[in-house]
Amino acid sequence: MLDSTPRKILVGVTGDQDIRAALAFAAGEARRRGTGVHLVHAVHPVHMAPDGATVTVEDHAVRKLGRKALADASLALEHELGEDLPVSTELVRGTAPHVLVDIAQHACLVVLQHQRMGKPMLVPSLSTTNPVAALSPVPVVAVPAEWAETADRRGVTVGVDDPDRSREIVRAALEEARRRGTSVRLLHAWHYSTAYDDLVFEGDAGRRHEAEQAEGLTAGLEAMLARYRDVQTEVVVVHARAADALVDESHRAALLVVGRHRHAIPLGPHLGSVARATLRHATCPVLVVDPVRAATQQPAVATSTTSVGSGGGS
Structure with a gap:
């Protein structure tokens, strides 16, 4: 679990996609804030076969892929930040949105790479960015895959x-x-x-x-x-x-800042139509902020994720 002072920037790491734009943005933000970066990869070992049957992927193989993704991202960030700003990693079992929202309680900012931002012809699919931006207790930045400062x-x-x-x-x-x-x-x-x-x-x-x-x-x-x-x-x-x-x-x-809807009811994410459309189509990083100061909020989601490994310290 991430627990450090000053609070670090939390970056979600995927195992199958290039996240260099998110890492570059996180590195710049870390230097501006004078804080470290915590990299998290969520492991969800259960997948569905085409015929609907449940297939359990070998846990060791899944964790190995996750650790490699974290190691590659950590090496890239350490090269950018040097020794003054620490980089830590964590491999956590659970769905990516729940894992990231849970750990965000201990971070100052969440940075995610949004693969579909600025791509109007790409067919919409399930997103990690939208639910995290809707429920995170701290601000969330979505970075387009093609972004370069x-x-x-x-x-x-x-x-x-x-x-x-x-x-x-x-x-x-x-x-x-x-x-x-x-x-x-x-x-x-x-x-x-x-x-x-x-x-x-x-x-x-x-x-x-x-x-x-x-x-x-x-x-x-x-x-x-x-x-x-x-x-x-x-x-x-x-x-x-x-x-x-x-x-x-x-x-x-260089950056758009938008507000999300307040949670008037406890069920479901309430990102809001303007924030959702901006995340979908913007060509620069988008910072999503709750209209109420995050420090006064209770954690948005309670999860029972279990850590399955970590590296680099907090």
Whole structure:
């Protein structure tokens, strides 16, 4: 079990996919935060045969593959981070979402590589990223498989709805921008009706409406922004659906920050349609934040996973 101070960055390691983009992002974030990285691979030894019969894969072989994946990822990270920032590994029995959400209670951030991000023609399938982003007690970053940090992508963009509901999300964006030494775009997208928006808000009426919304957002977030005077901020109001506006921003931003839905009922993950669409189509890393500070939350999922091996220490 991961238990360290300061809390490490948790990275999910798959056994059959290249996760170099996630490792590169985690390494950069570890340097910015001055903390180590904990790599976790979840072992689920039971698979279904094509005819529906249960096939139990040899436990030793599965664990061997998992340990190799962890060793390869650890070697790559240690090369990037050197000796000052520790890298640890853990092999855990259980389904990947449950394992990661459980261990995230002891981490500061979860980083996952989302193989389908930015690939509109790829058929959707079961995802680890979505349930972890919906249930994690700490923020989660989904990194597109093709992502590479470049000098022309420096800014952080945060999706802002209502100022009262968005304070924690904005705070997370400001913290990320401060660590990166860059600016923040506070993006608010408005859309009421496809049939009537262009008629009702045409010309000066539309410009007045957007100016009023920008003033309201600035006033509502004034106290928060005052605590981050060292971070340059820009309030941007656009006429578009929120998910469309955020995905468009992903082509220019170094990081998108979005909020997930609060858990009004205890059953099922409540990621939210905007966060889900952004995770599906964005071409830059997406940071998903709970609208309530994670430190005040109870663990989202209780699991009974059993550790089947570890290496590297905590």
